[in-house]
Amino acid sequence: xxxxxxxxxxxxxxxxxxxxxxxxxxxxxxxxxxxxxxxxxxxxxxxxxxxxxxxxxxxxxxxxxxxxxxxxxxxxxxxxxxxxxxxxxxxxxxxxxxxxxxxxxxxxxxxxxxxxxxxxxxxxxxxxxxxxxxxxxxxxxxxxxxxxxxxxxxxxxxxxxxxxxxxxxxxxxxxxxxxxxxxxxxxxxxxxxxxxxxxxxxxxxxxxxxxxxxxxxxxxxxxxxxxxxxxxxxxxxxxxxxxxxxxxxxxxxxxxxxxxxxxxxxxxxxxxxxxxxxxxxxxxxxxxxxxxxxxxxxxxxxxxxxxxxxxxxxxxxxxxxxxxxxxxxxxxxxxxxxxxxxxxxxxxxxxxxxxxxxxxxxxxxxxxxxxxxxxxxxxxxxxxxxxxxxxxxxxxxxxxxxxxxxxxxxxxxxxxxxxxxxxxxxxxxxxxxxxxxxxxxxxxxxxxxxxxxxxxxxxxxxxx
Numbered sequence: 001x002x003x004x005x006x007x008x009x010x011x012x013x014x015x016x017x018x019x020x021x022x023x024x025x026x027x028x029x030x031x032x033x034x035x036x037x038x039x040x041x042x043x044x045x046x047x048x049x050x051x052x053x054x055x056x057x058x059x060x061x062x063x064x065x066x067x068x069x070x071x072x073x074x075x076x077x078x079x080x081x082x083x084x085x086x087x088x089x090x091x092x093x094x095x096x097x098x099x100x101x102x103x104x105x106x107x108x109x110x111x112x113x114x115x116x117x118x119x120x121x122x123x124x125x126x127x128x129x130x131x132x133x134x135x136x137x138x139x140x141x142x143x144x145x146x147x148x149x150x151x152x153x154x155x156x157x158x159x160x161x162x163x164x165x166x167x168x169x170x171x172x173x174x175x176x177x178x179x180x181x182x183x184x185x186x187x188x189x190x191x192x193x194x195x196x197x198x199x200x201x202x203x204x205x206x207x208x209x210x211x212x213x214x215x216x217x218x219x220x221x222x223x224x225x226x227x228x229x230x231x232x233x234x235x236x237x238x239x240x241x242x243x244x245x246x247x248x249x250x251x252x253x254x255x256x257x258x259x260x261x262x263x264x265x266x267x268x269x270x271x272x273x274x275x276x277x278x279x280x281x282x283x284x285x286x287x288x289x290x291x292x293x294x295x296x297x298x299x300x301x302x303x304x305x306x307x308x309x310x311x312x313x314x315x316x317x318x319x320x321x322x323x324x325x326x327x328x329x330x331x332x333x334x335x336x337x338x339x340x341x342x343x344x345x346x347x348x349x350x351x352x353x354x355x356x357x358x359x360x361x362x363x364x365x366x367x368x369x370x371x372x373x374x375x376x377x378x379x380x381x382x383x384x385x386x387x388x389x390x391x392x393x394x395x396x397x398x399x400x401x402x403x404x405x406x407x408x409x410x411x412x413x414x415x416x417x418x419x420x421x422x423x424x425x426x427x428x429x430x431x432x433x434x435x436x437x438x439x440x441x442x443x444x445x446x447x448x449x450x451x452x453x454x455x456x457x458x459x460x461x462x463x464x
Contacts, residue, residue, distance in 0.1 A: 032086070035121055036073070041098040043110040045117055046073040047091070048082070054089030056409060057118060057125035059151070061111055061132030061139035063394070065100040067196070067273045072096055077133050077157065081398040084433055085405070091125065093118045102274040104164065104340040107139045112147055127412050131155040131405065133394045134362060138164070141351065141370075142341045148348035152412035155404050156353045158394040160362055161370035163342040165334065166452040167362075168274065168283040172327060173293070173449065174226040174259065175206065175267040176285055180324045181222045181317055183209045191271065191281040191327055199272035203264050210260045217310035220252050222317065224306050227255040228299030229290065229449060230263065236360035238391045248302045248309075255299075258360035262393075266361065274337070280330030282337040290321045293449050298365075338454070343370070345377030345455040350411050352384050352420070354404050357443055358391030369448035376455035384420045387443035400425075400439065402432035 035047040060075045075094035076082035085092060095114045098106040115128065130151045132140035137159015144154040160167050172190065179188050188206055193199040213219025234251025235242045236258050243250035275281055294300055307314040355364045367385050374383045384407075388400055403425045411417050418424075422440040429438035 033122075037117055037121070039095060039098075039110055039113045039117065041106060041110055041113070043095045043098040043106070043113075044073040045093065045095040045110075045114045046075050047093045047118055047122060048075055048086060049091045049122055050086045050089050052089055053091050055126030056089075057091045057093060057115075057128045058085065058405065059111060059115060059128060059130045059143075060092065060094040061107065061130065061136035061143070062094060062097075063132075063134035063136045064102075064270070066269065067101045069100055071100050077394075077396075077401060078398070080436075081401050084398055084402060088402075091118070091122065102135075102164070102270070102277055102340075104139060104142060105277075108142050108146060111139065111143060112150060115150055127152045127409070129153050129155065129405065129408055129412060131157065131408075132159065133157040135160055137161060137353075138341065141343060144347060144349055144351050145344055151349055153349050153408040154351040155408050156351065157396060157401065157404070158355055158359060158362055159353065160366065161343070161353055162366040162448055162451065163369070163373075163453055164274075164337045164340060165282065165342045166366075166369055166448065166450060168271065168337065169285070169450045169452065170230060170448070171263070171267050171271065172283040172285055173288070173290070174230040174232075174263060176324075176327065177226040177229055177290070177321060178206060178210065178223070178259075180321055181225070182213050182219065190267070191275065191283060193268070193272040193275060196269070196272055199268045203268035206268070207260055207264055210256070210264075214256050214260075217306075218312050220249075220256070221303065221306040221310045221312055223256055223259055224248075224252045224299065225294065225303050225314075225317065227252075227259055228294055228297040228303050231298055231363040231365045231446070231449065232258050232263070232360045233298070233358045233363070233391070234302065235391045236358045238358075238395050240391070242391070248305045251302055252306060255360075262361045275333065277340075278330075278333035278336040280333035281327070282329060282333040284327055284329035284334075286326045286328055288326075288450070291318045294318070296447050297449070298446050343373050343453050343455075345370075345373030345375070345379060345453055347374055347377075347379045347382035350382050350384070350408065350417070352386065352404055352408050354386045354388065354396070354400070355445075356388045356390045356392060356395055357441075359393050361393040364443075364445045365448045367445050369451040369453070372448075372451055373453035373455045376453070384417060386420065386422070386425055386440055387445070389439045389441045389443075397429075397433070397436035397438070399429035399433035399436040403429035403438070403440070406432060
């Protein structure tokens with residue numbers, strides 16, 4: 001009898017201790033809360049919960065931050081969208097990542113650790129959706145491939161869904177063309193930078209070459225050719241008026257602005273930081289057929305017209321590119337970048353990719369590269385893609401972002417995609433936020449110039 005009493009008392013005490021060990025924070029939020037903390041890696045995280053949580057957690061992955069830039073944690077793409085999401089009852093979380101720059105190796109585990117922090121401080125989520133923009137779209141897609149058990153669906157906004165190797169190859173092509181055609185014999189390095197200062201000097205030298213070239217018809221035609229190799233659209237800044245389809249001079253002027261700013265920055269300064277991580281040059285153009293690449297480009301007709309107007313031989317310039325010494329990759333650096341990250345295409349949870357049609361930094365054709373990978377991997381049914389009729393990189397309205405998130409959330413809850421046509425997405429956007437634009441449209445992006453994924457790998461030296 002005493003043994004039974006002692007056993008009962010021990011069980012009661014144990015239950016009391018276990019109850020006391022659970023902090024009050026694991027209960028459902030009783031009011032809006034803003035939580036901050038530090039992960040084991042040293043990255044910081046931030047959590048925002050609404051007064052009435054709907055049970056869904058949105059894990060946000062932020063975009064690229066240059067080395068040395070401020071590195072604060074954020075949990076939404078912008079303040080207006082954040083306010084609407086909290087009003088709808090979503091909980092939000094996101095980390096800073098342990099380092100700036102091409103930190104995919106750190107970003108993915110830091111984001112997963114943020115999920116653990118949320119569970120510990122707030123409680124378990126009924127549903128978890130990963131979302132991110134630009135480089136954060138790449139991080140989001142990596143989470144979807146590598147940690148499908150931690151999320152129920154994902155959304156990539158203007159994301160680098162072509163993967164890291166393809167990104168750096170495609171960034172090499174236009175600067176190679178510019179140096180070869182506009183500054184032959186200049187000695188401007190395109191890869192293998194000793195340090196950030198050398199990359200900055202190289203960017204400045206090519207920028208000066210571009211400025212001079214823009215002053216002549218021949219120079220403008222060659223800049224347009226380089227832009228076409230990267231599929232930089234002729235309308236890429238929402239503050240500028242959209243050129244007419246056949247106004248190639250205006251389109252080229254817009255491309256010049258993008259080439260001389262965004263592309264030069266990515267092709268030199270950002271490349272140097274990524275090379276430092278990879279331990280060498282991770283890009284190559286050995287075996288690349290630039291004539292074939294140009295013909296597949298959305299800018300081909302523009303280039304033909306501008307070359308003709310300048311009295312310049314396009315064929316001759318393409319032969320010059322074909323005969324120019326090529327850039328070889330460091331195999332170890334390619335291996336590093338393949339791990340961090342080239343996509344397998346194996347989606348185990350559904351993902352929606354959304355892209356603007358006029359993106360100069362991460363051109364809309366990246367969607368074709370992702371579609372190629374998931375189709376080859378046999379998981380094409382997990383992927384849907386939407387396109388927004390606007391210029392610029394990540395220039396989505398809150399309405400357009402909420403429509404995309406609602407679509408993924410409904411799918412995660414029902415197991416069915418439902419209607420993802422432009423009309424349905426626009427209707428959802430108008431319901432979500434009638435104060436901002438809804439511009440989804442039917443669009444089919446052309447091929448990505450040089451895809452590289454682990455489903456159908458394009459190796460250094462390939463002629464594809």
